[in-house]
Amino acid sequence: MGRFYITTPIYYANDAPHVGTAYTTVNADAMARWHRLIGDETKFLTGTDEHGQKVADAAAKHDMSPKEWTDQKSAQFRRAWDVLNISYDDFIRTTEPRHYESVQKFLTAIYDNGHIYKDVYKGLYCVSCEDYYTTESSVEGRCPIHASVLVEMEEENWFFRLSAFEERLTSFYNDHPNFVTPPTKRNEAFSFIQGGLRDISITRTSISWGVPVPWDANHVFYVWYDALINYLTAIGYGRDADEVATWWPWSHHLVGKEIIRFHCVWWPAMCMAAGLEPPAHVQVHGWLLLGGQKLSKTMAASGSVRLTDIAPIDLTNEFGVDPLRYYLLRETALGNDGDFSHEGITQRYNTDLANNLGNLVARVTTLVVSKCGGVAPRPRDNSPLRPGAELALRTAADAWNDFSPQSALEATWGLIGATNAYLELHAPWKMEQGDELNAVLGDALEAIRLVALLATPAMPEVCEAIWQRIGLSATPGEQLFAVSATWGQYPGGSIIVKGEPLFPRMKTAE
Ligand code: MSP
Numbered sequence: 001m002g003r004f005y006i007t008t009p010i011y012y013a014n015d016a017p018h019v020g021t022a023y024t025t026v027n028a029d030a031m032a033r034w035h036r037l038i039g040d041e042t043k044f045l046t047g048t049d050e051h052g053q054k055v056a057d058a059a060a061k062h063d064m065s066p067k068e069w070t071d072q073k074s075a076q077f078r079r080a081w082d083v084l085n086i087s088y089d090d091f092i093r094t095t096e097p098r099h100y101e102s103v104q105k106f107l108t109a110i111y112d113n114g115h116i117y118k119d120v121y122k123g124l125y126c127v128s129c130e131d132y133y134t135t136e137s138s139v140e141g142r143c144p145i146h147a148s149v150l151v152e153m154e155e156e157n158w159f160f161r162l163s164a165f166e167e168r169l170t171s172f173y174n175d176h177p178n179f180v181t182p183p184t185k186r187n188e189a190f191s192f193i194q195g196g197l198r199d200i201s202i203t204r205t206s207i208s209w210g211v212p213v214p215w216d217a218n219h220v221f222y223v224w225y226d227a228l229i230n231y232l233t234a235i236g237y238g239r240d241a242d243e244v245a246t247w248w249p250w251s252h253h254l255v256g257k258e259i260i261r262f263h264c265v266w267w268p269a270m271c272m273a274a275g276l277e278p279p280a281h282v283q284v285h286g287w288l289l290l291g292g293q294k295l296s297k298t299m300a301a302s303g304s305v306r307l308t309d310i311a312p313i314d315l316t317n318e319f320g321v322d323p324l325r326y327y328l329l330r331e332t333a334l335g336n337d338g339d340f341s342h343e344g345i346t347q348r349y350n351t352d353l354a355n356n357l358g359n360l361v362a363r364v365t366t367l368v369v370s371k372c373g374g375v376a377p378r379p380r381d382n383s384p385l386r387p388g389a390e391l392a393l394r395t396a397a398d399a400w401n402d403f404s405p406q407s408a409l410e411a412t413w414g415l416i417g418a419t420n421a422y423l424e425l426h427a428p429w430k431m432e433q434g435d436e437l438n439a440v441l442g443d444a445l446e447a448i449r450l451v452a453l454l455a456t457p458a459m460p461e462v463c464e465a466i467w468q469r470i471g472l473s474a475t476p477g478e479q480l481f482a483v484s485a486t487w488g489q490y491p492g493g494s495i496i497v498k499g500e501p502l503f504p505r506m507k508t509a510e
Helices: 019-037 053-061 066-083 097-112 162-175 183-194 223-228 241-250 257-273 297-301 312-319 321-330 342-371 386-401 405-426 435-455 460-469
Strands: 003-007 041-049 090-093 116-126 131-133 151-160 251-256 281-285 288-290 338-340
Touching: 003 019, 003 241, 019 041, 019 066, 019 251, 019 281, 019 288, 019 312, 019 321, 019 386, 019 405, 041 066, 053 066, 053 223, 066 090, 066 312, 097 116, 097 223, 097 257, 151 257, 162 183, 162 257, 183 257, 223 257, 241 251, 251 257, 257 281, 312 321, 312 342, 321 342, 321 405, 321 460, 342 405, 342 435, 342 460, 386 405, 386 435, 405 435, 435 460
Parallel strands: 003 041, 003 251, 041 090, 251 281, 288 338
Antiparallel strands: 116 131, 116 151
16 A cells, blocks of 8 residues: 555636546546555545636636636536546645745745746747747647647746756656656657757746746746646645655656646656656546547537537536446547547447446346345355456456556456356356355356446446445445455345346437
8 A cells, every 4th residue: 555646637727628628537536546445545636727828818808807717617627527526635726825835936946946047038829838839840830739820929038947957857767667658658758858958938928817936026937837836736845845745756647648748848857956856657648539420419409519619517417427437438548549429438338338237237136136035145255257357356456556447447347248148158047046046146246246346446436336236335435455356255145126227228329
């Protein structure tokens, strides 16, 4: 047992929560839940990024002050994450006093260490990225990510001497081969460093919506510079050195692939410059892309055609919270791009949830009611299901530990498949009452108990409901994995009542 500090990027408060940001947040939540399950002392941080030009522009467009606007937006993020059953321990807003204090202390440390200087900056700026581009890195004067026309800007700015950290970053990467995962993304980050680093401008005079620079009242910090520091604000940087020492060595940032440079190059260099170790690990994920398939009725009704227009709440209304969480975790390996579609969710729902998991639970509980008078039998120590179950437990646990929810769920569904096949083989529905029937059903009940334990980081409510169905009063998410994940603990003897289907079948889109 150890510690685990997991963070999501803080989301821009100019936008509403959408499927893309839900994807990151659900993945981080499943990781946090897994680590709590294995007994790690866990802290899960998410929040909103509330400074910068983009947010100031959005507020002005809605005739609101930036503060009013971000109050509204951050509340919207919290609501969405609450609906998705996101178990964050802290929700940070970069407009909070605690953050101002940490940012100012952190950047003053870098300044005092001699890594910040003043110069004039001229360049092409993308407001959506809140970042500068060079003529070479732009695409015919347009942003390579947003395709918007870049704006020529000239400012007197304070600069961070990033170029001075090339060698230290290179050694750091060589000494910490798993600093960034998966390896393809690590190589991408490393090649940024090998390609040569330029100093970066870290303050702005053109806007006032930001954290004031303590040593120069005309400047505010550039939004990315203040944003990254949120990961330290939340563990007390500048206020509580013990708390920083408690959590920082166990830090894991989960981020989308478009913000690799900030998290895997700038951020470790900033930490070094401030006299701190870089974070322990950055896990990069790919993008969900809308595959161009038919949209659901809700999506069509709201006129949504872009992924960033799809509100997670519309999907939970249609499919339920846990099925959406399952789909987001199961469909795509973390690190790869994935296709998001209405057909995809419907298919996962009908196949994996209704046919495989739902059917297994329904079959077994119905048989216990009809053939065993509702009293659950016990599993056998030497059950033929046991070796497969033990393998699934090991494989899924390794995968969860390895930031691979997709493989963890695949292994779990392997056990569901094996249990359904075991039932087909023995056909308990044709058996008379007696030891053999009890043995088969007891084994299946134990497999169901273990499946729900393994899937609880992904589907906490459904798994709790499954444990109730099989007569267990405890909650799978509140167990200690090492204690609960051994074959044979299903006690038997409980009274089982047949319930409503866990996953009523969905109609496939016409
Ligand atoms: N505010 C910055 C992050 C600062 S962190 C110190 C930011 N915010 S954002 O609102 O644009 O959110 C970006 C994150 O949302 C991505 O890194 C990614 O995690 C997630 N996603 C946004 N669109 C996505 C997809 N289409 N697919 C998957 N994830 C997506 O960048």
